[in-house]
Amino acid sequence: MILVTGAAGFIGSNFVLDWLAQSDEPVVNLDALTYAGNLENLASLEGDTRHIFIKGSIDDFDLVAKLLAEYQPRAIINFAAESHVDRSIHGPEDFIQTNIVGTFHLLEAVRAYWNGLEDEAKASFRFLHVSTDEVYGSLTKEDPAFAETNRYEPNSPYSASKAASDHLVRAYHHTYGLPVLTTNCSNNYGPYHFPEKLIPLVIHNALAGKPLPIYGDGQQIRDWLYVKDHCSAIRCVLEAGKLGETYNIGGWNEKPNLDVVHTLCAILDQLSPRADKQPYKTQITYVKDRPGHDRRYAIDASKIERELGWKPAETFETGIQKTVQWYLDNQSWVNNVTSGAYQSWVGKQYCAEL
Numbered sequence: 010m011i012l013v014t015g016a017a018g019f020i021g022s023n024f025v026l027d028w029l030a031q032s033d034e035p036v037v038n039l040d041a042l043t044y045a046g047n048l049e050n051l052a053s054l055e056g057d058t059r060h061i062f063i064k065g066s067i068d069d070f071d072l073v074a075k076l077l078a079e080y081q082p083r084a085i086i087n088f089a090a091e092s093h094v095d096r097s098i099h100g101p102e103d104f105i106q107t108n109i110v111g112t113f114h115l116l117e118a119v120r121a122y123w124n125g126l127e128d129e130a131k132a133s134f135r136f137l138h139v140s141t142d143e144v145y146g147s148l149t150k151e152d153p154a155f156a157e158t159n160r161y162e163p164n165s166p167y168s169a170s171k172a173a174s175d176h177l178v179r180a181y182h183h184t185y186g187l188p189v190l191t192t193n194c195s196n197n198y199g200p201y202h203f204p205e206k207l208i209p210l211v212i213h214n215a216l217a218g219k220p221l222p223i224y225g226d227g228q229q230i231r232d233w234l235y236v237k238d239h240c241s242a243i244r245c246v247l248e249a250g251k252l253g254e255t256y257n258i259g260g261w262n263e264k265p266n267l268d269v270v271h272t273l274c275a276i277l278d279q280l281s282p283r284a285d286k287q288p289y290k291t292q293i294t295y296v297k298d299r300p301g302h303d304r305r306y307a308i309d310a311s312k313i314e315r316e317l318g319w320k321p322a323e324t325f326e327t328g329i330q331k332t333v334q335w336y337l338d339n340q341s342w343v344n345n346v347t348s349g350a351y352q353s354w355v356g357k358q359y360c361a362e363l
């Protein structure tokens with residue numbers, strides 16, 4: 010079996026759903042269920058004995074050691090993290106604790122477990138660390154896309170904490186020989202995306218008749234990948250990636266934020282027009298910029314394409330259409346999420362302007 014951390018979150022839950030749709034290999038899901046963890050994402054697995062959920066933190070060495078001894082996984086995929094840049098600006102401490110100290114404790118428990126394995130199990134074991142393109146910093150319009158060889162230049166407490174975790178993972182390979190793989194992916198979107206992030210926030214606010222907040226001039230560029238394509242890339246790296254290597258994952262889909270918001274508005278105009286027949290784009294509102302806002306991210310995904318033969322299945326156009334349709338079809342999921350802690354976050358983040 011495999012152990013997946015943070016699999017009640019956005020990408021982790023998509024990963025587990027895809028994994029169990031394609032294989033009968035069981036998954037142990039270790040998730041602390043922070044505000045971002047939502048077991049409703051995995052409701053379709055209720056009663057499925059291939060999914061074992063454990064509520065707990067990667068920061069808890071004893072718990073992780075106990076789980077490893079009990080379930081004897083052949084691989085660990087580490088999604089668990091604090092993931093929202095704006096939250097890291099308001100309060101970095103949780104990011105340091107989970108992303109850095111938590112990854113350290115997880116690595117320590119894994120190292121002890123791996124050292125005790127028989128030769129064959131030891132050789133085939135994998136620790137795959139899921140990371141982000143944000144560790145590379147910000148690009149100008151003219152710069153080439155991030156390659157795996159780019160220098161780390163993180164700019165937010167979130168990206169700095171992810172960069173630190175990547176360095177720890179790398180060090181455990183070089184120092185202790187732990188069989189690690191690291192992936193650095195661009196911005197994901199798709200089902201179960203928590204509506205604090207741009208795409209689900211805009212869909213939710215548009216339908217609720219609320220302002221669509223654009224930070225600064227809206228010309229910041231992100232490189233968007235449909236979440237299922239990220240999941241397929243991780244499966245590919247897990248099975249065929251070279252030990253100790255990092256793989257950039259992206260779909261060559263660079264878009265300025267304002268274009269993304271206009272696209273969402275246009276799709277909503279078609280699929281769910283406003284009662285007053287006005288276009289949703291009239292809800293766009295410019296708000297103050299994110300401090301230290303990275304201007305452009307872009308992933309050069311040629312290594313994973315060339316060496317492992319991975320390619321995304323979705324273009325931005327097909328993926329974004331599916332995503333908007335998913336949110337329209339799953340309004341009760343959105344309502345359940347937005348009725349809780351998320352509301353007080355929105356108050357803190359946008360109250361001055363909206």
Ligand code: NAD
Pocket residue numbers: 014015016017018019020021039040041042043044045046047065066067068087088089090091092093107111139140141142171193194195196197198203
């Ligand atoms: P998310 O915030 O939606 O989910 C994170 C999950 O981790 C939640 O279920 C949460 O409860 C859990 N968690 C938090 N702290 C924990 C702890 N100490 N122990 C165990 N579980 C804990 O995040 P996401 O968007 O799904 O991102 C998953 C991973 O992918 C993160 O490592 C993130 O840095 C990385 N990533 C995200 C994106 C993106 O666009 N969302 C892109 C590239 C990489």
Ligand code: DAU
Pocket residue numbers: 092093094095140141142143194195196197205206207208210222223224227229230231266299306
């Ligand atoms: O690049 C990968 C990263 O993508 C992941 O590592 C992070 O976990 C993930 O949260 C995401 O980070 P971003 O900061 O790029 O995503 P976010 O959805 O928060 O913002 C996307 C862009 O939209 C960014 O330029 C900020 C802008 N934005 C965001 C929000 C929430 C707005 O203009 N208005 C908003 O209300």
